[in-house]
Amino acid sequence: MHHQPQLTLAQFNAQAMFQRNETQQLMETMFASEDHKFIHGKAREADVHGEEIKRKKALVKHNEARIQKRIEASEKRKVKAAQKAHRIAAITLEFDKEKINKHTGQNLKDHLLAFKQAGTCFKSLETAFEILSKLFQHWISCTAQSS
Numbered sequence: 001m002h003h004q005p006q007l008t009l010a011q012f013n014a015q016a017m018f019q020r021n022e023t024q025q026l027m028e029t030m031f032a033s034e035d036h037k038f039i040h041g042k043a044r045e046a047d048v049h050g051e052e053i054k055r056k057k058a059l060v061k062h063n064e065a066r067i068q069k070r071i072e073a074s075e076k077r078k079v080k081a082a083q084k085a086h087r088i089a090a091i092t093l094e095f096d097k098e099k100i101n102k103h104t105g106q107n108l109k110d111h112l113l114a115f116k117q118a119g120t121c122f123k124s125l126e127t128a129f130e131i132l133s134k135l136f137q138h139w140i141s142c143t144a145q146s147s
Helices: 009-020 023-030 033-049 051-089 097-102 105-118 125-146
Strands: none
Touching: 009 023, 009 051, 023 033, 051 105, 105 125
C-alpha cells in the first residue's frame, strides 16, 4: 500500500488477489472485449455503491465515540480529584493520639493525606506507626468481609 497510498483497502485486496491468482493470464486467454467491458462496469458499479466511503464513515464514527468516551472518563477523574481535594482541604489537623485513633476507614485515609499535604511530620514515629497499622487492620477487615 505504500506504493499506491490512494488505494482503498478493497482495491488493494483486489489487486493482490489478481496477482496471486494469475488472473491476467486467464483474462488474456478466455475474455473477449465484451467481457472486459462487463468487468469494468461491475468495478465502477462497486465504486458507485460507496462501500469504502461507508466503511470509512463507520471508522470515523467509531473513533469519535472512543475519543468522547476518553474525554468523559477524564472529566470524571478531574471531578473526583477536585472533590477529594476539597474534602481533604476541609480537614483540620489533629495531633492528639486519642482523637486520631477514633478515625476509621476513609476518614483516617483523608486525615493522613491532609497531614501529607500540610507537609507536617508526625510528632513521633510511634503515632505514624499506629495510624498505618490501624489502616492496615481496617483494610484486612474490609477484604475479609468482601470474601
